[in-house]
Amino acid sequence: METIHTDVLVIGGGLAGLRAALAARKRGNSVLILSLVPPKRSHSAAAQGGMQASLGNTAKGAGDNEDVHFEDTVRGSDWGNDQEVARLFVHTAPKAVRELASWGVPWNRVQAGEREAIIDNRRVTLSEPEAAHGLITARDFGGTKKWRTCYVSDGTGHAMLYAISDQTIAEGIPVHERMEAVSLIHDGLRCYGAIVRNLIDGKLVAYIARATCIATGGFGRIYQSTTNAVINEGIGAAIALETGVVPLGNMEAVQFHPTAIFPAGILVTEGCRGDGGLLRDVDGHRFMPDYEPEKKELASRDVVSRRMEAHIRSGKGARNRFGEHLWLDITQLGALHIDHKLREVKEICHYFLGIDPARQWIPVRPAQHYSMGGIRTNAHGAAYGLSGLFACGEAACWDLHGFNRLGGNSVAETVVSGMIVGDAIADFCSSSGGDMHLSTALLRECADKVRAEFSAITDNHGPENPAALLGAMQAIMTDKVGIVRHGEQLAEAVRELTELEARSRQIGLRNHRPGANPELTLAWRLQKMLKLAICVAHGARQRTESRGAHFRTDFPRRNDAEWLKRTLAYWTDPAQLVPSLHYEALDVRHMELPPGWRGYGARDAIEHPETAHRMAQIETIRAQLATADRHAVQDALMPFRHLLPRHLCGDNARPGEST
Amino acid sequence: MIPLLRHGKPDGQPRRLTLEILRHNPADPASVPHLQAYEIEEAEGMTLFIALNEIRAQQDPSLMFDFVCRAGICGSCAMLVNGRPGLACRTLTRDLGERITLAPLPVFELIGDLSVNTGKWMRGTSERLQTWIHNDTETDLDAFETRMEPATAEAIYELDRCIECGCCIAGCGTVQMRERFVGAVGLNKIARFRLDPRDTRSDEDFYELIGDDDGVFGCMSLVGCHDVCPKQLPLQTQIAFLRRKMALQGMR
Numbered sequence: 001m002e003t004i005h006t007d008v009l010v011i012g013g014g015l016a017g018l019r020a021a022l023a024a025r026k027r028g029n030s031v032l033i034l035s036l037v038p039p040k041r042s043h044s045a046a047a048q049g050g051m052q053a054s055l056g057n058t059a060k061g062a063g064d065n066e067d068v069h070f071e072d073t074v075r076g077s078d079w080g081n082d083q084e085v086a087r088l089f090v091h092t093a094p095k096a097v098r099e100l101a102s103w104g105v106p107w108n109r110v111q112a113g114e115r116e117a118i119i120d121n122r123r124v125t126l127s128e129p130e131a132a133h134g135l136i137t138a139r140d141f142g143g144t145k146k147w148r149t150c151y152v153s154d155g156t157g158h159a160m161l162y163a164i165s166d167q168t169i170a171e172g173i174p175v176h177e178r179m180e181a182v183s184l185i186h187d188g189l190r191c192y193g194a195i196v197r198n199l200i201d202g203k204l205v206a207y208i209a210r211a212t213c214i215a216t217g218g219f220g221r222i223y224q225s226t227t228n229a230v231i232n233e234g235i236g237a238a239i240a241l242e243t244g245v246v247p248l249g250n251m252e253a254v255q256f257h258p259t260a261i262f263p264a265g266i267l268v269t270e271g272c273r274g275d276g277g278l279l280r281d282v283d284g285h286r287f288m289p290d291y292e293p294e295k296k297e298l299a300s301r302d303v304v305s306r307r308m309e310a311h312i313r314s315g316k317g318a319r320n321r322f323g324e325h326l327w328l329d330i331t332q333l334g335a336l337h338i339d340h341k342l343r344e345v346k347e348i349c350h351y352f353l354g355i356d357p358a359r360q361w362i363p364v365r366p367a368q369h370y371s372m373g374g375i376r377t378n379a380h381g382a383a384y385g386l387s388g389l390f391a392c393g394e395a396a397c398w399d400l401h402g403f404n405r406l407g408g409n410s411v412a413e414t415v416v417s418g419m420i421v422g423d424a425i426a427d428f429c430s431s432s433g434g435d436m437h438l439s440t441a442l443l444r445e446c447a448d449k450v451r452a453e454f455s456a457i458t459d460n461h462g463p464e465n466p467a468a469l470l471g472a473m474q475a476i477m478t479d480k481v482g483i484v485r486h487g488e489q490l491a492e493a494v495r496e497l498t499e500l501e502a503r504s505r506q507i508g509l510r511n512h513r514p515g516a517n518p519e520l521t522l523a524w525r526l527q528k529m530l531k532l533a534i535c536v537a538h539g540a541r542q543r544t545e546s547r548g549a550h551f552r553t554d555f556p557r558r559n560d561a562e563w564l565k566r567t568l569a570y571w572t573d574p575a576q577l578v579p580s581l582h583y584e585a586l587d588v589r590h591m592e593l594p595p596g597w598r599g600y601g602a603r604d605a606i607e608h609p610e611t612a613h614r615m616a617q618i619e620t621i622r623a624q625l626a627t628a629d630r631h632a633v634q635d636a637l638m639p640f641r642h643l644l645p646r647h648l649c650g651d652n653a654r655p656g657e658s659t
Numbered sequence: 660m661i662p663l664l665r666h667g668k669p670d671g672q673p674r675r676l677t678l679e680i681l682r683h684n685p686a687d688p689a690s691v692p693h694l695q696a697y698e699i700e701e702a703e704g705m706t707l708f709i710a711l712n713e714i715r716a717q718q719d720p721s722l723m724f725d726f727v728c729r730a731g732i733c734g735s736c737a738m739l740v741n742g743r744p745g746l747a748c749r750t751l752t753r754d755l756g757e758r759i760t761l762a763p764l765p766v767f768e769l770i771g772d773l774s775v776n777t778g779k780w781m782r783g784t785s786e787r788l789q790t791w792i793h794n795d796t797e798t799d800l801d802a803f804e805t806r807m808e809p810a811t812a813e814a815i816y817e818l819d820r821c822i823e824c825g826c827c828i829a830g831c832g833t834v835q836m837r838e839r840f841v842g843a844v845g846l847n848k849i850a851r852f853r854l855d856p857r858d859t860r861s862d863e864d865f866y867e868l869i870g871d872d873d874g875v876f877g878c879m880s881l882v883g884c885h886d887v888c889p890k891q892l893p894l895q896t897q898i899a900f901l902r903r904k905m906a907l908q909g910m911r
Contacts (some may be wrong), residue, residue, distance in 0.1 A: 016817070037727055037735060037778070038777065038778025038781060038782070039734075040733075040734075040778075040781070040822075040824075041727045041728075041734060041735045041777075041778070041825055042727075042733075043727070045728065045732055045733050045822075046728050046730065046732060046733070065850030079817055081766075095800035096801075097804070098798065098803075098804045099798060099800055101735070101804045101805070101857075102792070102794070102798040102805075104792040104793055104815075104852075104857060104858070106793070106807075106813070106815035106819055106855075107804075107807075107812060107817040108809065108813070109806075109807050109808065109809040109811075109813055110809070111809045115772075133806070134807050134808060134809070135802055135803065135804060135806060139807075152812075152816055152819075153813075153816055155816070155819075155820060156730075158732065158819075158820070159816065159819055161889040163792075166785065166790055166792075167791060169782065169785045169786060169790070169791060169793040170789070175782070177774075177778045177779070177782075178770075178778070189855060200686075200770050200776075201686055202686075214726070229727045229728045229729070229733070230726050230727060230728075232824075234878050258861055263704075264704065265727070266730040267730070275751040321703060322703075322704075324765075340813065344732060347731060348730060348731065351749040351751070352704070352706070352730075352731075352749065354751075369796045374660055406830065407706060419903075467715070467716035467717075467720070468716075498718075504668035509720070510720050511719075511720050511721040513684060513687070513721040514684065514686045514687045515684060515685075515771065516686075516688030517720075517721065518715065518720065518721065518722070518723055519720035519721065522720075567732065598707075641822065646770065648800070650800075650801035651801060653801060653802050653803045
């Protein structure tokens, strides 16, 4: 078997992987990126509406800062996230936007003077300050107190991905395209790289690395109805899970985006609602204010999706030949705005629906969109359980998002976590932990294991068809592990998925095409995807509360007293049917923002016994530091800068703030 | 946008479509390029993405093709649809006749059937044309970003929208004669960086990259690229503009 050596192996060529690769390369390491597809085709390109960073340049962003972004993110997560990580993130996001600007991202800019906008179905005139002219502008997004989402029309992810990918080309970082990591090389303690399958010729190659970083994105394709690209099958997370020692965190935390076009499931950006678009029902009635008087269409995604599904169930859905849906109305934004700021939306509506969104309403229904869960890491991106293994971006459970991610926070997370984790990888490589002694026997065993996996499929002449099993899995996930969950259905889902898993070992391939046989690829991936699906369904079944995107009709309240904790799923024994679940408590005593009401959605949470005490403590600290600046107060509540690389520690310049 | 031609179903019965696909597997020494026909029943809203996946799931699991976003934004699925380069994922079958011919994009290395290696070609072009911002100033990440006129940012984005799908290369006359021609995708990128005030390169630098027959002077102005670009990039005007600038530079 061919063997390739590198200091750092990055698995995944999307924004997170590319940015982590750049960080590690700039510190002098040899870096190599593996990608299923050419990096510029990664799912990062599909991020439309924008990236959150508290620049505070615009009239509606005035007064924004890291503190406000932090609170929005924690509330958005329904207190399920890691607050230290949220602090690292909100602090670094403005730096990431500015770095991307220097790399060529054509961020839309502030035009000084008066301009018209639509807010809450009313035409208003905003006056942008002269001093901000030419700085990066921002639009409104769901679950945020300020207009904070920096954007490039509605092709933000595309522009970011091209700029960063071009930087990796400038740095001469090789990308081995159409390569799929199929197993990690490890001894249960340390990771030494990966066994990789070439998707052109089907051959296996060993990539040996001192540090390995998984940045393979989410696993939306375990669902039938998803906005995710077809490559988002979660294989990176699955090979980490299969080590038996690396846990996946919060796999039951799955986001459904309110506005996927119906029935194709293609995303239209939250920017539609951020810019003033409305949701309407079969009667043309704008129903969101009935449910969410505070934030209306711009409550967090979990809340809006849930309200939409409930509204459809109440009989108010519109109907076409594919089923029920609701309407997204952006006609009031006007053709000029749509032509400049929502051009992808216009194209998608034109090509896939045959409509003009400046004149016609868009049929939408929530669809799976984002995986909050993934490879559990610490704040530096180091995976639990294996030294030398890192993860970042959607593949990771870093845990910025908890049980619901805010729009604009994931594309921001990709680059921010890439910066931070890439630097941590370089630290690791220059420490004694980065030294490595790999035995050829271990390499041979790992390779043999992979060969056995593939030959078990090719040599089996069973009755099962992988495409049919894939479809069955996706239907179970959408029907029974979707937006609204119930214990009985979840139990059924777990049972049915485990049955499918057994059947996936009885596949008979119908063709034996030389090279990378797509049927073999599908059959192999299916077994991994089923394990992820079981992690999601089993984790959801065991979590007897509702939190963020995980909503159970049989346990409708958020239960901080019992469930303020993160699920860790381990697949220790290859023969086990469901993962072993462990739980990691979130410590209220150290939270900067103890659990409370989110400002939207239900307000009936069961309180954690420590919350009142921590609240009182925080009040005391704030009173003592009444005259101190906000950074000092924050530092007293929950210090985080010790977790950052030194070059990212500085305060961010912002209009109206001195630095 | 291109007006769409809709094929009606006068009797209300779904159409039977025949997809003739050019098949070849370079990994198989016995493989000979040939057209293979598949019949499927048309469904409401069916795209070539849906049709090809249905064929692979139900009729022929060996069929190779590339899709990623299936939303017309990633550029993976460009192929010849009835001889014309286009994005398969957003091509609706109702806009086509009952016989549909699909072939891989020419010029690019064939991986198998409809799958071609555009990534390798694009990376090579990026390296050759140095398609990144050239600027030696160290950016202070804590400080305000450099200001830019809003209209300038929008003009850059207009050209930055290229998705490297390869349609312009497949539709290019020059590429047929000059293997190293950078094509509209390459020239558009130069136009994009030339427009960007953050890139410190001068026309003299750009002339070094595209001031020859493999660059802007190789274009024969057939503008097939412009006609087939799925993002409707203003390729014709950009190439003409760039040629004028580079000619002026060449005469200095």
